[in-house]
């Protein structure tokens with residue numbers, strides 16, 4: 382059993398992990414070249430400062446949560462510095478890090494890569510969340526030389542923070558995340574970039590669709606430049622496919638606008654239906670089969686405490702919230718809360734809320 386975990390890099394992911402492990406009873410020590418980042422993580426409950434440990438108080442497990450372009454070097458340095466510890470990292474691309482470890486000539490048995498499929502569009506410890514990893518996939522990336530003990534130590538922390546473990550070789554992982562994480566980031570950024578020069582009245586019409594598609598366009602450009610560069614070949618391959626499909630849409634729209642429409646509607650419809658099929662494959666919580674939740678839409682007055690009151694009313698009625706998003710009315714004194722619940726709870730929830738004076742939105 383691991384008891385002392387060292388986290389190297391105390392930004393969003395490092396601090397979130399420190400908070401979750403500390404809450405689960407692990408001793409967590411924190412290290413970061415930025416003393417402010419380290420102290421902030423400490424203040425948020427992510428662990429204690431490594432600088433305050435007694436000499437010889439060494440970790441059994443080191444988790445490197447630094448920016449992708451330095452992770453290989455920091456992992457190698459950690460293997461050297463703690464000659465008996467298991468070392469892992471949480472970087473978004475795995476093959477380049479494994480290559481650095483193998484090229485170092487050090488004991489690669491103690492290294493196993495990993496990647497929590499959880500994050501946010503914000504960076505730094507201030508954005509950290511203790512429950513960030515809860516219900517998310519956590520990929521463990523063993524290699525030919527990694528020891529069972531190393532894999533077990535990483536699995537232990539992934540499970541403790543509530544993640545569903547997936548095991549995958551580095552190359553396969555990198556190809557998978559190109560499609561499920563890296564290209565979605567490019568797509569969001571491209572769509573959002575098109576808004577940059579849009580006149581204000583047009584941007585002002587933005588609704589939930591645009592917000593859903595562009596949330597991650599707010600991500601840290603330095604982090605994502607490194608991720609895309611580190612997985613260039615795999616991301617390019619997926620994007621070539623995206624480009625071919627976009628070209629089909631562009632051609633179909635061109636023939637529709639020129640009045641030569643034969644086949645064009647079929648092209649558009651096939652693409653949209655293929656999107657339905659792909660979207661329906663996205664797994665639910667803990668990697669379970671996608672769950673079709675029922676959505677109850679509630680008008681929420683734009684006054685302090687309204688949303689809290691709504692959630693309290695739901696809790697009092699014993700109905701579990703699966704997901705929620707809030708849409709702000711354009712210049713309206715209310716917003717709409719879209720509340721996802723398991724289908725069997727939708728009717729009781731609607732009745733309870735109506736009985737308590739809430740107005741439902743069709």
Ligand SMILES: NC(=O)c1ccc[n+]([C@@H]2O[C@H](COP(=O)([O-])OP(=O)(O)OC[C@H]3O[C@@H](n4cnc5c(N)ncnc54)[C@H](O)[C@@H]3O)[C@@H](O)[C@H]2O)c1
Nearest residue numbers: 390391392393394415418446447449472473500501504505
């Ligand atoms: N952001 C996400 O959504 C997400 C999700 C999963 C995994 N990851 C991976 O987690 C890692 C950290 O990402 P983040 O979002 O927490 O970034 P972040 O910018 O929030 O934090 C990175 C931290 O690393 C520190 N750092 C910089 N150079 C360092 C070095 N040489 N040694 C040690 N620490 C150093 C920085 O001071 C900073 O505190 C990345 O490798 C990223 O690929 C990110």
Ligand SMILES: O=C(O)C(=O)C[C@]1(C(=O)O)C=C[C@@H](O)C=C1
Nearest residue numbers: 473497498499500501502562597
């Ligand atoms: O939710 C988000 O904000 C994320 O982008 C998280 C996300 C992802 O694509 O799912 C982003 C990069 C990481 O390597 C892992 C997780």
